[in-house]
Amino acid sequence: MLNVLMLGVGQCGNRILDAINKESFGGGGASRLAKYCMRPKFPSRVETLAVNTAVNDLKELRFTTAKDRLHVPNLHGVGANRNVGKQAFMDNRDTIMGEIEKRGDFDLAFVITSTSGGTGSSFSPLLINELKRQYPSITVITVAVLPFREEGSIYLQNAAFSMRELMEVDAEGIILADNQYMKRYSGDIASAYDKINSMIAQRLLFLIESLDSEMLSVTDLGDFKTVMNGGLRIGTMGFYQADGKNQSIKDAIENSLKPGNLLYPANVSEDAARAMIIIQGSREYLDVDQITKEVEKLSASAGHVFKGIVIKKGYPKVLSIFTMASAPELESIYAQAARGMQDEKEKRSRSRKQLDDAFAHIEDLEEIY
Amino acid sequence: MQASKLEKMAPINPSDPQDNVIYKRKWSEMRHLTYLTIFVLLIQAFYFGAVCAKETNDDQVTYTDFTLNIGDRIDIGDYQVELIEIQSTKDGIVVIRVSKVGGALDEQRAFLQNSANNFDGGSENNGITITVTDIPDDQSAKVRIEYQEILGTPRRHASERPAAQLDKPILSVQESFDRNQMNVGDEVKVTIAVKNIGTGQALDIKAEDTPPLPEFSYIAGYPPKIKETLDPGESDSAVYLMSAVKEGSIRVPAIQVSYADSKKNARSNNSEPFNVLINPKSKANLAIKLTVPGPIQVGGKGVLNVSLSNMGTATAARIELEGEIRPPEGLEVTGLDKSFFEILPEKEVNYSAVLSGIAPGNYTVRLKASYDGGDGAMIQEGTTEVVVLEQEYKYQYLLLIIPIIVIIAWMYRRYKVYKY
Numbered sequence: 102m103l104n105v106l107m108l109g110v111g112q113c114g115n116r117i118l119d120a121i122n123k124e125s126f127g128g129g130g131a132s133r134l135a136k137y138c139m140r141p142k143f144p145s146r147v148e149t150l151a152v153n154t155a156v157n158d159l160k161e162l163r164f165t166t167a168k169d170r171l172h173v174p175n176l177h178g179v180g181a182n183r184n185v186g187k188q189a190f191m192d193n194r195d196t197i198m199g200e201i202e203k204r205g206d207f208d209l210a211f212v213i214t215s216t217s218g219g220t221g222s223s224f225s226p227l228l229i230n231e232l233k234r235q236y237p238s239i240t241v242i243t244v245a246v247l248p249f250r251e252e253g254s255i256y257l258q259n260a261a262f263s264m265r266e267l268m269e270v271d272a273e274g275i276i277l278a279d280n281q282y283m284k285r286y287s288g289d290i291a292s293a294y295d296k297i298n299s300m301i302a303q304r305l306l307f308l309i310e311s312l313d314s315e316m317l318s319v320t321d322l323g324d325f326k327t328v329m330n331g332g333l334r335i336g337t338m339g340f341y342q343a344d345g346k347n348q349s350i351k352d353a354i355e356n357s358l359k360p361g362n363l364l365y366p367a368n369v370s371e372d373a374a375r376a377m378i379i380i381q382g383s384r385e386y387l388d389v390d391q392i393t394k395e396v397e398k399l400s401a402s403a404g405h406v407f408k409g410i411v412i413k414k415g416y417p418k419v420l421s422i423f424t425m426a427s428a429p430e431l432e433s434i435y436a437q438a439a440r441g442m443q444d445e446k447e448k449r450s451r452s453r454k455q456l457d458d459a460f461a462h463i464e465d466l467e468e469i470y
Numbered sequence: 471m472q473a474s475k476l477e478k479m480a481p482i483n484p485s486d487p488q489d490n491v492i493y494k495r496k497w498s499e500m501r502h503l504t505y506l507t508i509f510v511l512l513i514q515a516f517y518f519g520a521v522c523a524k525e526t527n528d529d530q531v532t533y534t535d536f537t538l539n540i541g542d543r544i545d546i547g548d549y550q551v552e553l554i555e556i557q558s559t560k561d562g563i564v565v566i567r568v569s570k571v572g573g574a575l576d577e578q579r580a581f582l583q584n585s586a587n588n589f590d591g592g593s594e595n596n597g598i599t600i601t602v603t604d605i606p607d608d609q610s611a612k613v614r615i616e617y618q619e620i621l622g623t624p625r626r627h628a629s630e631r632p633a634a635q636l637d638k639p640i641l642s643v644q645e646s647f648d649r650n651q652m653n654v655g656d657e658v659k660v661t662i663a664v665k666n667i668g669t670g671q672a673l674d675i676k677a678e679d680t681p682p683l684p685e686f687s688y689i690a691g692y693p694p695k696i697k698e699t700l701d702p703g704e705s706d707s708a709v710y711l712m713s714a715v716k717e718g719s720i721r722v723p724a725i726q727v728s729y730a731d732s733k734k735n736a737r738s739n740n741s742e743p744f745n746v747l748i749n750p751k752s753k754a755n756l757a758i759k760l761t762v763p764g765p766i767q768v769g770g771k772g773v774l775n776v777s778l779s780n781m782g783t784a785t786a787a788r789i790e791l792e793g794e795i796r797p798p799e800g801l802e803v804t805g806l807d808k809s810f811f812e813i814l815p816e817k818e819v820n821y822s823a824v825l826s827g828i829a830p831g832n833y834t835v836r837l838k839a840s841y842d843g844g845d846g847a848m849i850q851e852g853t854t855e856v857v858v859l860e861q862e863y864k865y866q867y868l869l870l871i872i873p874i875i876v877i878i879a880w881m882y883r884r885y886k887v888y889k890y
Contacts, residue, residue, distance in 0.1 A: 136888060137881040160890055167890040 111221020144310030186223025254441030274329025320409030332374025541629025640668030755782030758852025784844030800829035
């Protein structure tokens with residue numbers, strides 16, 4: 102059995118972690134009552150911990166137990182200031198790591214964070230470093246969420262610097278999710294957030310369940326690490342669940358790789374470095390020949406594709422994970438962030454000059470009363 | 471004669487003064503003559519009255535009463551009157567001897583009370599008349615002697631013989647019941663005791679206990695028989711048995727015992743009347759009380775407590791108890807049928823029977839007691855209701871409440887788990 106640690110850092114990470122806990126109760130509206138009646142049902146031994154400097158963000162969580170909420174005392178958040186966040190982490194590092202240590206040893210850790218906020222973007226790189234330092238054998242996967250582009254220059258700036266730091270730490274890989282890309286799923290921002298959080302939660306749990314299951318075709322944590330170490334060590338996930346109208350496994354695999362079902366805008370055939378296809382469903386739907394053909398077709402472009410098949414009653418479900426050899430969208434984010442930073446710098450310079458000119462009017466004068 | 475002579479003379483004219491003087495002279499003479507005549511007549515009348523009065527006093531009859539004991543004697547003139555015997559006080563017959571000094575009269579005669587007896591022509595003819603006016607007892611009599619005063623004053627001479635010993639029987643009569651309270655059906659023994667407490671022999675003794683009391687039936691010994699003769703100091707008694715047949719307070723009348731003395735004088739005496747109370751007939755009265763503590767459940771057992779109380783005044787004997795359940799199915803009872811030899815008055819016997827519920831419902835347990843209650847066979851019944859309930863789980867409601875409490879506690883605990 103896999104021992105999995107899921108850390109939700111910052112507001113975004115907290116909410117995705119809360120969505121994961123919600124899914125452990127079955128998801129949907131029934132989970133609101135189910136959390137009072139039953140214990141969360143994770144596929145493996147999963148420990149969760151929500152870390153935040155803003156206590157109000159922690160209070161908004163609904164499916165995460167109180168003991169799994171760690172408030173790092175720093176007034177009311179770090180105000181999207183990564184430097185303040187880093188200082189807060191360092192000041193409370195022992196507390197944070199002590200809470201993790203209480204939860205035992207783990208094989209796999211997911212650090213779920215937004216790249217744009219204050220706490221998550223500043224804490225996560227430092228936290229990953231600490232995890233790798235204290236638990237060298239643990240596999241650490243960062244689940245990083247990119248912001249809406251229109252959220253402001255500070256968030257873009259944070260995303261740029263945070264992503265760079267995340268790339269530099271010794272984690273096994275990053276799974277990207279792009280809010281900007283996925284907001285099309287819902288009309289309003291609040292619903293979009295819930296939908297995005299739920300999608301990420303379902304896919305992560307599906308991944309954990311699959312890695313910890315008896316597979317017809319074996320994929321395990323080692324394969325997953327190999328996939329995540331491919332390319333830029335930045336990957337994303339696609340997911341598709343067949344329905345009664347079309348139970349074709351071939352179509353299910355193809356659909357899971359289509360951009361519309363990915364968490365981050367990517368072209369698998371062009372950008373994928375390594376991939377893993379995990380298929381789950383009733384035996385009658387799982388045509389091994391078709392699966393093999395589709396995997397071979399993907400391997401032609403992605404280089405190496407791991408496949409895992411889990412026999413489980415139901416229509417076929419396919420989770421595709423792949424790392425990218427290139428990430429064009431990231432470049433545009435950095436460019437946009439740089440422009441924003443430059444604009445802000447110029448704006449600040451102009452404001453300073455205007456202020457200096459204003460002060461010049463009273464430069465030689467004294468106060469008279 | 472002179473008057474007639476005058477009346478034959480020429481008539482006198484008063485208006486003639488001459489005639490008037492003559493008239494006045496003649497009238498005065500006639501008046502003096504009338505006075506003289508009246509005087510003479512009065513002298514004669516006084517003389518004859520005195521002579522006649524002297525003659526009446528010498529022949530006047532008077533009387534004197536005496537109380538004589540036997541042997542006493544009265545002397546008057548030459549007569550001697552002696553009380554010889556009281557023959558019968560009842561019939562008023564007394565024997566008196568009358569004699570005359572010189573032997574001219576010596577007669578012993580039986581006198582009937584209040585009948586005058588003349589001797590020598592009686593008191594009107596210089597004899598005497600004797601009447602017995604009263605006989606107080608058989609030793610004395612009151613005697614009246616009538617006589618002319620010329621015979622002198624009668625004198626009583628007491629007898630020098632010693633007084634004859636009294637020969638007077640007196641019977642005391644006593645009637646008694648052996649109890650003064652009894653119940654209808656009880657036998658009562660009546661004793662009539664007669665004792666001669668007098669000095670003479672009582673003869674012809676007869677007890678008259680009539681009429682028979684309607685509240686009793688006479689069983690034996692009635693009418694009571696007493697010895698016909700009882701000497702002084704002797705007693706006799708008679709006993710008879712009766713059975714009370716009717717309740718009530720009875721006034722037992724006096725019993726009269728009649729007897730006669732040696733002189734055949736009839737006498738009698740009575741006992742004192744008294745009261746007896748006859749209560750209603752004594753009989754047993756069994757009260758049956760059946761008590762069930764409460765409903766029993768199907769498959770459960772209960773106790774039926776039976777209490778038999780003899781509320782009557784007689785012993786209930788040979789008691790047979792037989793139970794019955796209606797409807798007969800659904801309830802079983804064991805140990806209800808019993809037998810008891812007897813239950814004394816005001817005593818109680820208790821026992822218990824075991825009830826077993828088989829089917830739910832209301833059942834009637836009837837217990838019939840047959841017994842001899844002192845007035846023949848008697849039957850008494852007692853009933854009670856027994857309710858058999860469906861098997862009840864006493865704390866069944868906990869099956870609902872406990873899960874709710876557990877769920878609430880669990881949810882509260884979970885709420886606390888998620889409360890931050």
